[in-house]
Amino acid sequence: MSNCSRRDFIKASGSVLGAALTFGCHKEEISTRTKWRGFKYAMCNESMAKLSWAEQCRIVGEAGYKGIEVAAFTLVKEGVQEISSARRKEMVSTMRDAGIECTGLHWLLAPPPKGLHITTPDAAVRRKTVAYLDELIDFCGDLDGHYMIFGSPKQRNTRGISVEEANRYFAEGLARVADHAQQRDVMILIEHLGSGATDVVNTLAEASELAKEVNHPAIQIMFDFHNTDDETEPFDVLLKKYYEYIHYIHVQEMDGKHLGTGTAVDDFVKAFQTLKDLGYDGWISLEVFDFSPGGKRIAEESMRTLRRLEAKLV
Numbered sequence: 001m002s003n004c005s006r007r008d009f010i011k012a013s014g015s016v017l018g019a020a021l022t023f024g025c026h027k028e029e030i031s032t033r034t035k036w037r038g039f040k041y042a043m044c045n046e047s048m049a050k051l052s053w054a055e056q057c058r059i060v061g062e063a064g065y066k067g068i069e070v071a072a073f074t075l076v077k078e079g080v081q082e083i084s085s086a087r088r089k090e091m092v093s094t095m096r097d098a099g100i101e102c103t104g105l106h107w108l109l110a111p112p113p114k115g116l117h118i119t120t121p122d123a124a125v126r127r128k129t130v131a132y133l134d135e136l137i138d139f140c141g142d143l144d145g146h147y148m149i150f151g152s153p154k155q156r157n158t159r160g161i162s163v164e165e166a167n168r169y170f171a172e173g174l175a176r177v178a179d180h181a182q183q184r185d186v187m188i189l190i191e192h193l194g195s196g197a198t199d200v201v202n203t204l205a206e207a208s209e210l211a212k213e214v215n216h217p218a219i220q221i222m223f224d225f226h227n228t229d230d231e232t233e234p235f236d237v238l239l240k241k242y243y244e245y246i247h248y249i250h251v252q253e254m255d256g257k258h259l260g261t262g263t264a265v266d267d268f269v270k271a272f273q274t275l276k277d278l279g280y281d282g283w284i285s286l287e288v289f290d291f292s293p294g295g296k297r298i299a300e301e302s303m304r305t306l307r308r309l310e311a312k313l314v
Contacts (some may be wrong), residue, residue, distance in 0.1 A: 044068030104147030
């Protein structure tokens with residue numbers, strides 16, 4: 001895996017500000033990842049939200065993915081609290097039957113529940129948001145997931161305050177849940193999002209700075225091909241520069257459609273080659289924004305494209 005081993009992750013220390021092994025916790029293991037063991041592909045469930053959980057898992061598994069990424073809001077009416085312990089165990093069993101596993105969660109604060117916001121100046125709303133993050137951490141852990149992708153652009157914008165103040169609230173909120181995440185073997189990964197989506201954390205540099213401010217091994221970053229509008233360097237350069245801290249990858253065509261509808265099979269070759277050369281063997285997860293073709297077609301055509309892309313690597 002691209003992250004610290006679970007043993008090292010649990011050992012990595014304690015307090016939010018005092019941990020010796022903090023942001024970029026897999027730093028010492030990079031030199032050992034010279035032999036590439038292959039990419040692990042996952043797919044977000046969001047395009048299949050109208051289907052049963054069993055059908056979602058079957059589609060993902062039969063298309064050749066090894067993991068499913070869960071948008072929790074697609075499964076609930078009010079919040080993840082309504083998903084019982086027994087139901088969570090059933091969900092894990094269903095994934096195993098389909099030959100897949102849960103990679104983790106994304107769209108963490110998308111409603112339901114309504115009214116969550118991590119960077120609002122309203123302290124009561126921030127407390128409510130942090131409390132729900134704690135619920136999500138337990139849900140992720142109960143599904144045997146290990147990553148929570150913190151995108152949620154509408155729930156982290158400035159709302160009339162400065163970007164600096166918003167970043168401070170963001171860091172404070174993440175710090176409050178970091179120990180809990182570590183206890184559940186979960187990493188919360190800050191997602192860089194283009195300025196067209198939000199005005200808080202638009203680049204990998206800003207994501208890494210925020211994670212460094214929190215200074216906890218459970219708070220890291222990820223890479224999303226689609227969310228690079230504000231970057232000035234090509235994919236391969238960005239991946240090399242921030243590779244030490246990247247624990248997860250989102251992929252899709254640059255217009256947000258599923259792979260195979262555009263030019264990703266050619267445009268992403270250098271980036272995938274870079275990942276292979278660096279020994280990345282973590283999750284590459286398909287996240288799309290146009291669901292109209294249906295989950296089955298999205299899954300199958302994207303997987304064929306990923307295989308075509310891989311075939312171009314040396």
